[in-house]
Amino acid sequence: MVIEKNTTLDRTFHALADSTRRGMVTMLAKEGFKTAGELGAPFDISQPAASKHLKVLENAGLVIRKRHGRTHAFSLNSETLGAARGWLERHQAFWAGSMDQLEALLETEGDT
Amino acid sequence: MVIEKNTTLDRTFHALADSTRRGMVTMLAKEGFKTAGELGAPFDISQPAASKHLKVLENAGLVIRKRHGRTHAFSLNSETLGAARGWLERHQAFWAGSMDQLEALLETEGDT
């Protein structure tokens, strides 16, 4: 068994494991572009707290930051979202395969 | 904007944000059933550490535990994997929609 060590997925899943950050991702998914201020506004947290959340999302590669003057515009990076999704898909597929094998095994055993 | 507060997703993504736990999930996806001992063996951690990882996966609903005598057999819970995958898919779809809208907007603006 080869053990995978993927710090990119670590960061991605960790970033998504917080409802405030997922809320920010939802805003970006729905509305395309948002500033740091807009992304923090709906949540009952301080401005520095929102800033830190955005840095976590940025370091995970989930969002892309573009500076426009004194405001920072964020957008979603669908590629990173897709990488996490791909991992889950592959594992569900593997699992489905295992279940098929198990079913086949059970059927064979049931034959006797 | 409705802010989502989903502690189930919190637990799911948090459980997946660790390469040891993802490795355990990979083993289960590939091989169907494994005992606690087998799941911990490939990793350079103590038995209690592996036990704790399995409890995190179990509490997240990612694995199902069945006691057989003194051994515990684990299997993957594809439903929870699918819930996380669904969240990612919906957000990618939203994002794709936003991009379409943006493209449409840009095209309209380019008309004049």
Next chain:
DNA sequence: CCATTATATAACCAAATGGTTATAGAAAAA
């Protein structure tokens, strides 16, 4: 220039995380 606005950074704190060793409990084996 000066004030305001948008965002980040520093310093700090409590709680959670992931690891350890030592121990307990319960089932299997001798």
Next chain:
DNA sequence: TTTTTCTATAACCATTTGGTTATATAATGG
């Protein structure tokens, strides 16, 4: 029954996390 084996729990520790307030930096507006 006694010993092993499998797994969990307790107690502890260092690091990380997510929050705060206070301050810095940088761009805009008067």
